Amino acid sequence: MQYWLMKSEPDVFGIDDLARVRREPWDGIRNYQARNFMRDQMQIGDRVFFYHSNAEPIGIAGIMRIASAPYPDRTAFDPEAKYYDPKSDPDNPRWHLVDVEFERKFRRIITLAELREHPELEEMQLLRKGNRLSIMPVEPAHWDFILGLE
DNA sequence: GCCAACGTTGGC
DNA sequence: GCCAACGTTGGC
Helix, strand or coil: CCEEEEEECCCCCCHHHHHHHCEEECCCCCCHHHHHHHHHHCCCCCEEEEEECCCCCCEEEEEEEECCCCEECHHHHCCCCCCCCCCCECCECCCEECEEEEEEEEEEEEEHHHHHCCHHHCCCHHHCCCCCCCEEEECHHHHHHHHHHC
């Protein structure tokens, strides 16, 4: 059992969207490191912070769970899809994803600015300079500390 | 809208 | 294998 953080732009898909549909394939990831976490390390039942990026406010909006084993991201095969990748062969898919399911929405967004205020969190990958990764593991101690902020 | 930081691509 | 050019992410 591991903890994770996954980013999404709420204008595209946010915590309220997940609360409505309950379960969603986390498609469109086109970064190898992020893919590898989904394909090779995530386990059903792992818990995930849902992070709103490019948003107002920016921050952690709630919790979801990993709900499936990894499987190919079919949006890569669709020439009409935004995340089409002609190099992903259906017989040897390049991109994989997992389904996530809604667990709960926080009473409030725990903002990026607030996370940066706490020395306990300064080692978080999310807070490191230049971080652009959209899926990353979260240390259990950081997970617990953040839950205490809500 | 800007731009720093980073990842990917492709020529050599 | 190197690295310049380019594209993207994402905070501000």
